[in-house]
Amino acid sequence: MQNMGLLMEYEDILLKKRKDFSATYIGQNASQKDIKELFQYVFENLLEWTPEMARD
Numbered sequence: 001m002q003n004m005g006l007l008m009e010y011e012d013i014l015l016k017k018r019k020d021f022s023a024t025y026i027g028q029n030a031s032q033k034d035i036k037e038l039f040q041y042v043f044e045n046l047l048e049w050t051p052e053m054a055r056d
Contacts, residue, residue: 003034006021006034006038007037007038007041009021009022010038010042011041011042011046014042014046
């Protein structure tokens with residue numbers, strides 16, 4: 001992922017370490033690739049789901 005800061009902020013929000021995104025990311029257009037990588041990170045690293053678990 002090109003924008004690791006966005007990923008880290010999203011993780012902090014999920015873990016309730018912060019309430020919302022910083023001004024850096026508000027209004028920023030995320031590409032489809034960024035969103036795909038973000039969800040892939042959440043499923044694989046935070047939830048520890050296999051591709052089969054995510055599919056089913």
